[in-house]
Amino acid sequence: MSYKIITISRQFGSGGRTIGKKLAEQLNIKCYDKEIIDQVAEQSGFDKTYISEKGEDVKGGIFGTMMNRWSYNGPTNEERIWQIQSSIIKDIAEKESCVIVGRCADYLLADREDVLKVFIHADEDYRADRIVRLYGETDVDPKRRLKDKDKHRAAYYQIYTDLTYGDARNYHICLNSGAIGEDNCVAILRNIVQHVNN
Amino acid sequence: MSYKIITISRQFGSGGRTIGKKLAEQLNIKCYDKEIIDQVAEQSGFDKTYISEKGEDVKGGIFGTMMNRWSYNGPTNEERIWQIQSSIIKDIAEKESCVIVGRCADYLLADREDVLKVFIHADEDYRADRIVRLYGETDVDPKRRLKDKDKHRAAYYQIYTDLTYGDARNYHICLNSGAIGEDNCVAILRNIVQHVNN
Numbered sequence: 001m002s003y004k005i006i007t008i009s010r011q012f013g014s015g016g017r018t019i020g021k022k023l024a025e026q027l028n029i030k031c032y033d034k035e036i037i038d039q040v041a042e043q044s045g046f047d048k049t050y051i052s053e054k055g056e057d058v059k060g061g062i063f064g065t066m067m068n069r070w071s072y073n074g075p076t077n078e079e080r081i082w083q084i085q086s087s088i089i090k091d092i093a094e095k096e097s098c099v100i101v102g103r104c105a106d107y108l109l110a111d112r113e114d115v116l117k118v119f120i121h122a123d124e125d126y127r128a129d130r131i132v133r134l135y136g137e138t139d140v141d142p143k144r145r146l147k148d149k150d151k152h153r154a155a156y157y158q159i160y161t162d163l164t165y166g167d168a169r170n171y172h173i174c175l176n177s178g179a180i181g182e183d184n185c186v187a188i189l190r191n192i193v194q195h196v197n198n
Numbered sequence: 199m200s201y202k203i204i205t206i207s208r209q210f211g212s213g214g215r216t217i218g219k220k221l222a223e224q225l226n227i228k229c230y231d232k233e234i235i236d237q238v239a240e241q242s243g244f245d246k247t248y249i250s251e252k253g254e255d256v257k258g259g260i261f262g263t264m265m266n267r268w269s270y271n272g273p274t275n276e277e278r279i280w281q282i283q284s285s286i287i288k289d290i291a292e293k294e295s296c297v298i299v300g301r302c303a304d305y306l307l308a309d310r311e312d313v314l315k316v317f318i319h320a321d322e323d324y325r326a327d328r329i330v331r332l333y334g335e336t337d338v339d340p341k342r343r344l345k346d347k348d349k350h351r352a353a354y355y356q357i358y359t360d361l362t363y364g365d366a367r368n369y370h371i372c373l374n375s376g377a378i379g380e381d382n383c384v385a386i387l388r389n390i391v392q393h394v395n396n
Binding site: 011116119121166167168169171172173174175176179180181184188191192195196 | 209314317319364365366367369370371372373374377378379382386389390393394
């Protein structure tokens with residue numbers, strides 16, 4: 001069997017999303033990223049910005065989020081977004097060969113044998129330069145922005161999957177995009193999808 | 199600059215050592231593995247089996263090993279082996295292009311820009327089958343053997359490097375050898391060494 005679905009988890013600023021898009025283009029399959037937010041918005045009625053904030057990061061109140069996952073008063077908004085998002089990702093994987101960026105797709109699709117699980121990361125300097133180049137300067141120092149985002153994303157992953165964020169053993173391949181190069185990462189992944197039988 | 203040194207950290211039973219040897223053969227460079235033990239034995243006077251046990255794993259007494267790293271009575275045997283081993287690995291990297299398997303070489307050579315840091319791991323079932331095939335059955339269940347070895351190796355790495363064992367961010371590339379295939383891992387690494395400028 002060959003790999004049909006590629007999940008790309010990524011550190012903020014590492015270029016994982018760009019790698020996912022280029023890979024999907026080269027394989028002539030769809031890349032799901034913001035499209036998932038659109039679908040969650042449609043099914044839940046929540047605002048897209050709200051979903052985008054709640055569907056991959058935990059800001060502040062990490063302990064509170066853990067305690068609230070299933071409160072006695074029924075699921076919280078975060079929990080409802082997680083449930084809808086999870087079901088959408090599973091449906092997409094059932095339907096077509098594709099790349100799925102972020103949103104714990106590696107964990108959600110762990111039972112499937114046709115999923116190649118990828119993690120893209122890079123050193124702080126590389127990511128700081130990249131986010132300033134792509135998203136511009138803000139009042140907050142770029143390294144502070146990275147640290148905050150890393151913390152929020154790791155918290156989300158750990159709370160919802162019960163796995164350690166960034167642990168190589170959760171993935172089939174992890175690449176430092178700064179060291180290996182964005183296009184080389186794409187080529188390595190394309191080669192695996194096209195030539196490796198799992 | 200291209201990568202001159204390849205460090206291969208690996209989970210027990212993942213085939214990381216075999217991948218390192220094949221890669222070195224294909225690149226026509228030397229692979230340092232047990233040769234490092236020979237050199238430590240020569241310089242320290244300790245027995246090779248003793249060095250092999252103490253130079254990469256911490257068995258039992260993890261807290262004691264941490265407390266003893268620099269005791270008031272001077273360095274312990276473990277500490278002397280670590281110091282000699284570290285100095286040998288740095289000298290080897292200074293001297294020639296090569297593959298170095300295990301022994302925290304990724305951490306020891308972190309300051310060098312010509313080092314490609316690799317981590318090889320694999321699922322438990324794959325590793326259990328592989329160690330029985332290669333090393334035979336013992337009284338201890340193969341999965342128990344893996345768990346013990348994983349624990350001892352992780353403890354050693356954490357005590358001596360202060361980094362989290364298995365964290366993808368410590369490496370440039372991490373590969374699941376069971377999912378990707380041993381020879382494909384070799385080909386991916388060879389391609390990076392031969393074609394990627396860091």
